[in-house]
Amino acid sequence: MDWAFLFEISLTGIASGGLYALAALAFVMVYKATRVVNIAIGELLMVGAYLFFTFSAMFALPLWLAIPAAVLGTGLLGALIERTMIRPLLGEPPISVFMVTVGLGSVLVGLVEMIWTADQRRLPDFMPSQPIMVGEAFLAPKVFWGAVIAVVFIAAVLLVFRFWRGGVALRATASDQAAAYSVGINVPRVFSLAWVVSAMLAAVSGIVVGSIGGISSSMGVFGLSVLVVVIVGGLDSVLGALVGGLFIGLVEALAGAYLGGEYKLLATFIVLVAILMVRPYGLFGTHEIERL
Amino acid sequence: MATPHSGATPPLLQVDGVTLAFGGVRALSGVGFDVQPGSITAVIGPNGAGKTSLFNTVSGFYRPTGGRILFKGEDITRVPAPQRARMGLGRSFQNIALFRGMTVLDNIKLGRHAHLKTNVFDALLYVGKAQREEAELRRDIEERIIDFLEIDHIRHAPVAALSYGLQKRVEMARALAMQPQILMLDEPVAGMNREETEDMARFILDVREEWGVTVLMVEHDMGMVMDLSDHVVVLNFGQVIAQGKPAEVQADPEVNRAYLGSGDVGDLRRKLHAANASQPTGVA
Secondary structure: OOHHHHHHHHHHHHHHHHHHHHHHHHHHHHHHHHOOOOOOHHHHHHHHHHHHHHHHHHOOOOHHHHHHHHHHHHHHHHHHHHHHHHHHHOOOOHHHHHHHHHHHHHHHHHHHHHHHOOOOEOOOOOOOOOOEEEOOEEEOHHHHHHHHHHHHHHHHHHHHHHHOHHHHHHHHHHHOHHHHHHOOOOHHHHHHHHHHHHHHHHHHHHHHHHHHHOEOOOHHHHHHHHHHHHHHHOOOOHHHHHHHHHHHHHHHHHHHHHOOHHHHHHHHHHHHHHHHHHOOOOOOOOOOOOOO | OOOOOOOOOOOOEEEEEEEEEEOOEEEEEEEEEEEOOOOEEEEEOOOOOOHHHHHHHHOOOOOOOEEEEEEOOEEOOOOOHHHHHHHOEEEOOOOOOOOOOOEHHHHHHHHOHHHOOOOHHHHHHOOOHHHHHHHHHHHHHHHHHHHHOOOHHHOOOEHHHOOHHHHHHHHHHHHHHOOOOEEEEEOOOOOOOHHHHHHHHHHHHHHHHHHOOEEEEEOOOHHHHHHHOOEEEEEEOOEEEEEEOHHHHHHOHHHHHHHHOOOOHHHHHHHHHHHHOOOOOOOO
């Protein structure tokens, strides 16, 4: 056993897990507030990355403008989706809304292929490229800085939602909608807010994921791993999203290094099946099973 | 139809010919009554009479198919529920609706949510005299409510762990924290034992005396309704069959029939037929 190698791989795994955690947080935000399982989370991520590509590579905007513009644009798309597709389905069975998000994923992929073609593209480099050394272990700079960005955004979201009254309203709505209405919380607006914030977080992770591995119309597959993360962590648990993200990142890295790249997804899905057998509501989720 | 108000004070709340239909089912038809400021008004009626539907219509959860709801003379029929809460309609629910994962104090604080104006930056920095004063006022109100409802010992307990009676009390505390002008209580003593019922009755009276809050409640417990209320509205099959002072209502033959039946077995069957045909007649 090469301990130094194991350490290096684990480090890389945990660092890339940070991105899973960020995307999972985006998923959980919508699920917690609105009970909608958003299958299209990976595609939202992709839209964020493509918007960034458009603003920075095509319009040649400076980074400090291109990134916020891409994030805001995706947030706007989130608001649009909520208003036109999700809100009209309020009160419909969860399976209907679920199917709408499945369709939404396909629509977004189609749109991206129509606008930007299905070719693989590279995002402009914006992260420092000196290698990062942790002790003896080497960490790819993009993975390291991606993890830093993820941590910063996760911390910011947690702080803001702890102290800002919008966050309090979101937690109250997640807890009991009738009660939230009765204390004067504008529940539909909380739904919009959740979708906007979720789409913006997805855009941030999309930009980072895209600058690590390039962007293409199939990068929504990243969403599959995010779904594994949130199911493992518990659909409605923020802590679950964070821990699950790091855990799945670690599992993928170890499987990739010791078994080969083609075993990455196999390993994560075996973990998924194993956890579903023991704790069907996820590691940290509420003990209430929804049948879809 | 709302009764035209008599005397100097206009009614605080007017329910004017409110009709509510779910598809073909009429939950309420032409319900009208007034709530006078400073009064305790009770809505009673057998199960399925439409009491909770009426409550949900007044607080904005359901939109009536016909009729109007006026609050301080202003038509609020089209005003959405959260905004009605901010205008001064505080309510509790028949099947307790609390933020279960949170503590008692957090629940009460959320009652103040509607009145807060701070944004995220203020919350982080929290500067300014006005805000400090607001925070003080808020704490003051919270403390008064906690004292008043005798829930000091459980203020940091998660509400999910509390007994049914205490949860009802926390719900009332949260509604009071909104500093409502009308406190709407949906079956405040349902499922409570004698002692809890007496406590709750005392709280309801004190809310009116000490806080000057008008109370509108739905209740099954006839004894309590007759003891506390100034005005009683009797619903049956979605219609007001009687209203007035407790004694008047109690003496009303129609009310007795609705509650006890006439003693004739065929009576119930006829009543059901009448309801099924949804051709209600005989408004008192």
